[in-house]
Amino acid sequence: MNGNAPIDLNKHVSLIYAEGVFxxxxxxxxxxxxxxxxxILRYASYPIGGIVDSKATxxxxxxxxxxxxxxxxxADLPIFSSFxxxxxxxxxxxxxxxxxxxxxxxxxxxxxxxxxxLEQGMHIVSGLHYSLKENEKFRHAAEKSKAVIWDVRxxxxxxxxxxxxxxxxxxxxxxxxxxxxxxxxxxMTVSYELYKAALQxxxxxxxxxxxxxxxxxxxxxxxxxxxxxxxxxGAVEKMILxxxxxxxxxxxxxxxxxxxxxxxxNTTISLLHGAVPTHLVLVHRPQRKHSIGSSLVxxxxxxxxxxHYEAAILPRYRxxxxxxxxxxxxxxxxxxxxxxxxxxxxETGLPVGDAIxxxxxxxxxxxxxx
Amino acid sequence: MNGNAPIDLNKHVSLIYAEGVFxxxxxxxxxxxxxxxxxILRYASYPIGGIVDSKATxxxxxxxxxxxxxxxxxADLPIFSSFxxxxxxxxxxxxxxxxxxxxxxxxxxxxxxxxxxLEQGMHIVSGLHYSLKENEKFRHAAEKSKAVIWDVRxxxxxxxxxxxxxxxxxxxxxxxxxxxxxxxxxxMTVSYELYKAALQxxxxxxxxxxxxxxxxxxxxxxxxxxxxxxxxxGAVEKMILxxxxxxxxxxxxxxxxxxxxxxxxNTTISLLHGAVPTHLVLVHRPQRKHSIGSSLVxxxxxxxxxxHYEAAILPRYRxxxxxxxxxxxxxxxxxxxxxxxxxxxxETGLPVGDAIxxxxxxxxxxxxxx
Numbered sequence: 001m002n003g004n005a006p007i008d009l010n011k012h013v014s015l016i017y018a019e020g021v022f023x024x025x026x027x028x029x030x031x032x033x034x035x036x037x038x039x040i041l042r043y044a045s046y047p048i049g050g051i052v053d054s055k056a057t058x059x060x061x062x063x064x065x066x067x068x069x070x071x072x073x074x075a076d077l078p079i080f081s082s083f084x085x086x087x088x089x090x091x092x093x094x095x096x097x098x099x100x101x102x103x104x105x106x107x108x109x110x111x112x113x114x115x116x117x118l119e120q121g122m123h124i125v126s127g128l129h130y131s132l133k134e135n136e137k138f139r140h141a142a143e144k145s146k147a148v149i150w151d152v153r154x155x156x157x158x159x160x161x162x163x164x165x166x167x168x169x170x171x172x173x174x175x176x177x178x179x180x181x182x183x184x185x186x187x188m189t190v191s192y193e194l195y196k197a198a199l200q201x202x203x204x205x206x207x208x209x210x211x212x213x214x215x216x217x218x219x220x221x222x223x224x225x226x227x228x229x230x231x232x233x234g235a236v237e238k239m240i241l242x243x244x245x246x247x248x249x250x251x252x253x254x255x256x257x258x259x260x261x262x263x264x265x266n267t268t269i270s271l272l273h274g275a276v277p278t279h280l281v282l283v284h285r286p287q288r289k290h291s292i293g294s295s296l297v298x299x300x301x302x303x304x305x306x307x308h309y310e311a312a313i314l315p316r317y318r319x320x321x322x323x324x325x326x327x328x329x330x331x332x333x334x335x336x337x338x339x340x341x342x343x344x345x346x347e348t349g350l351p352v353g354d355a356i357x358x359x360x361x362x363x364x365x366x367x368x369x370x
Numbered sequence: 371m372n373g374n375a376p377i378d379l380n381k382h383v384s385l386i387y388a389e390g391v392f393x394x395x396x397x398x399x400x401x402x403x404x405x406x407x408x409x410i411l412r413y414a415s416y417p418i419g420g421i422v423d424s425k426a427t428x429x430x431x432x433x434x435x436x437x438x439x440x441x442x443x444x445a446d447l448p449i450f451s452s453f454x455x456x457x458x459x460x461x462x463x464x465x466x467x468x469x470x471x472x473x474x475x476x477x478x479x480x481x482x483x484x485x486x487x488l489e490q491g492m493h494i495v496s497g498l499h500y501s502l503k504e505n506e507k508f509r510h511a512a513e514k515s516k517a518v519i520w521d522v523r524x525x526x527x528x529x530x531x532x533x534x535x536x537x538x539x540x541x542x543x544x545x546x547x548x549x550x551x552x553x554x555x556x557x558m559t560v561s562y563e564l565y566k567a568a569l570q571x572x573x574x575x576x577x578x579x580x581x582x583x584x585x586x587x588x589x590x591x592x593x594x595x596x597x598x599x600x601x602x603x604g605a606v607e608k609m610i611l612x613x614x615x616x617x618x619x620x621x622x623x624x625x626x627x628x629x630x631x632x633x634x635x636n637t638t639i640s641l642l643h644g645a646v647p648t649h650l651v652l653v654h655r656p657q658r659k660h661s662i663g664s665s666l667v668x669x670x671x672x673x674x675x676x677x678h679y680e681a682a683i684l685p686r687y688r689x690x691x692x693x694x695x696x697x698x699x700x701x702x703x704x705x706x707x708x709x710x711x712x713x714x715x716x717e718t719g720l721p722v723g724d725a726i727x728x729x730x731x732x733x734x735x736x737x738x739x740x
Contacts, residue, residue: 166666228595230633262535265643267599296539300686314635
């Protein structure tokens, strides 16, 4: 596998399957469940035919995602209420599962749609926690039609992943990792906004995908929290070393978890130790006061978090610095945003802002890196 | 599985299988390979018949392990050069694989011995990285004789492990975790010496086993680094909560890895966040200057390490403190030991000493906990 997709997403038309969870009504109840679909729509450069969700009342992606899809090539993509109709109209040859089903179990209707897709010879891309290939029905249908199932989280050959030895330290180019005062704040989004801005400046930069959504967008990568503990940091190290060998100039490493989330902190520290970053961008959501992982864990102040993350890197003489504080301002009033931004700017002396709403913040953050 | 052994080690006689690696000649070449055998011999309270190693020139455990086995009930155990002879003489009904084979692959002679043992109906306890039950030959032999194979690392039912939410914070009794300036320093040994001393004081205390050797000694536990990332901290939390419910008064959590080992730091932080310790004991080997995981990583000073570990605990208002510094003094002269001990005592104001050689140090450390 080598961390690469077994299918070239650029040579196909994909459909994003988010049955029952993409529309704004479902979203009000389960805000995180279509996260993968959202990320792909905003950042993927490969051809996409549309989204499948029979329960959505909206008819296009931007009706649901609004500002999030501004200036995005996928904003006008149709939402289909029938998968078969979507397939016929778009002639898509890849089905991307863009959402996690409720409770984790595959509902019967998803199963039927997946089998039908495989029977048509459509390839499937899945970021679900379990391997679709382990379902006999799916495997059988795929074998018959020669369709490929890419299980993004589990298609991994451990023999090609080294045990981390902090080798990325030898790379003297910017390695930029996003870290957070908590998990699930939008670290991937911040990494992407910085990456896109670096590309626009003509810098040969790349994303280092560490979770399923980013892997589905980029067509390669390792889902770090799906690997055995001993290999987690090594997988990050390997990805950066390989891109370095291909003469990329700047690496944007998708952050995971948080040192302040009791269950996901292990993935965070593996990224800090595997990537050996030169620059950190701290992501924070002012409205969140406690970790989503535990109401016992009060989130740190920004200066505390900065000191903690900077001290966690190995080797410590790398002297990586937090160079910007990215705010997730969803749900805040303009006044609240201004006040919080000014307060943290004063407290830290760093660029502070929302990477989605404030391109000037992204520009200023990037100036501290390149 | 519930983290418990499927066989009661107290009701059987066990043989420790360490073919080719237990004797002092093999040990000179591979000092870490019989680590499991050594730990079991020193700390296990269940009946053991002897050790199997046809290559050893010594005839008893203490001839090899000397001071390490002083005052230990297993010191005089015989080393057998033939497994079959050992089984006949001791009538052992459990075979414990007490070593990792070179290169990770099971050598042919080990395989033959394991099959023979299973055919006799002997149960097998294995801490190898792969499951013995996945080998058809072993599974078949076990089914036939009704022997049980306990794969210590992989016999886990994830459905019974929670996602960690730092709940152990609510326990207002001593939770003592060993941490290190590096991995592979003897953290388990320090935990055990403290535990034994607490038992001698009449405290109803317990070990919380987090790695295969300790699990084999205690007959229960989770090998944390063998679990998927999301479950690592939760498994520690679960073990402590269960022992708390059984009214244990003090918990000694076996430490793993180090925040200064790039590949194993994820396991360390999962213990810090899952155990929510009240007390930390820092283990240090003065002779080691760089992490065994990377020559790039210079080990920290003792005050640096203390500050770093204390700051890593969640919730931070737990205010856990490092209460002692345990030294691994193997290979040091008496003068070096005295100098280093005094220097660190002066630097930290804490009890400092070697937990194996210096019972007074253990007593002083324990005074700061109980």
